[in-house]
Amino acid sequence: MLSDLSGWAIAAVTVLGVLSVASGIAVFVVDSMARATFALLGSFLAVAGVLLALDLVYLAVVTALMMTIEMAIMVVFMLMFMMNPAGLMPMTMVHNARGSAVLGAGAFVVLVLGIWLIDWPTRDVSRPPDSTRQLGEAIMGSHMLVMLLIGIALFATILAGTVLATARGRYDRFGSGLDAQQPADPVPGGLPR
């Protein structure tokens, strides 16, 4: 595996890997929610860089794209749910230090053992010229069923999460008889409904 890569790629993977771990640690060191969120984004971007160095352009770019959107939305919610929503007062991301240390060490041991003990298969086919096309054909072909199920499950989770989180249901919007002409929304939104 490593022998396929050029010296530059190995150096980039190493540096970016260290960077991603370092900014992952920074998430728990910094004392502001905005900094913690963007340290996490930095960690994800470093992982995207690793994928880029491995010549998996589509996966790299899509990782950067999705994680950026996710972090930008998450920072709003994290700030909202903080005890101090202004966010510039000191805070910490570390809770239940002993339990999380045990969990973290356990996960580390399991992963390291897995990496070194499992007899990983070696690649016996040549590299495809276009990894993006190969990925698309896998998702739209042999793995279509899995992707569809995951997509529906994710969508159902989003809907369920929103339904559970919102304090306002249809009776709040359209009245107890559901017969109001206009929904009573706090923010109009723009469309005449």
Add this chain to the structure above:
Amino acid sequence: MPEQTLAEAWGSAPAVLAVVAVGLVLGLVVAGVDRAVVSGGSGAAVEPIRSSARLLLEQRRTTLAPDRLLWRLGGTAVPVLALLSLAVVPIGGRTLWSTSADLVWFNAMEALLWAAVWLVGWGPNAVHAVTGGYRFLAQGLAYELPLMFALITAGLAAGSLRTTDVVAAQQDLWFVVTMPVAFVVFVAGAAAFAFWGPFAAPTAADIAGGVSSELSGVDRLLVEAGRAIFLGASAAMAAALFLGGGSGPWLPGPLWHLLKTLAVVAALVWIGRRLPVLRPDRTVEVGWMVLVPLTLLQALVVAVLVLTGFYA
């Protein structure tokens, strides 16, 4: 790799410098056209350079207890990301670097720009700036998906996410003919991501300048330049993806692409400056409820055309 990239043709360092230079010129052109449309022709070419020089010399103001690291990071990221998005825009028929996911790269740079502008709003620890930042998040979220679908529609018709392939697929027919909705949504979405013109609510006067209210000196220059460069890069990308790039009679290809880019910039600024600033609370829903289905429908039409062999 069907063709050479700019980096392969000229060497990495000269190619990067050339793309940065093209980006700066595009930014100056956008700022100049903007100036000409807003306040008549006088001094339109000189004014952006003069105000840039003034901002370079201006002393920085600061606020009480700013998050300086994130503030500077966001401000620097805006022009850097605008230039990075230019890396997959064909210049003289070649892109700085060519991957099998160019369109997604362009989209990812927009998403990062989105996060960077929020940082610019968050950094100064000031109420108007952070209000503008939140406005930009809501606005960006609403226009992100339509913009993504518009980009993908062009890739769908070409059967490739590589920009040069998309340009090559328009030899016979410009994509704007079969995907006018995607073209308009792409240009409007780019304006929304540059929080410019009718989408300038994040920097609107009702919140005293919003995201840019506490910017001064070189920080303001970086953000303003990044906006202009991003608008210019998006116009060049729109010309490449929907208007056939360098295809045209008589003139050489790069000149055609330049003319089309200038036409997109002129049309964007001329129309954009004639519209009022749209209030996010009255337009964000339009993005979700109208533009998303509309761009999906556009993608469906193009997908059916692809299946019938229309683009082959």
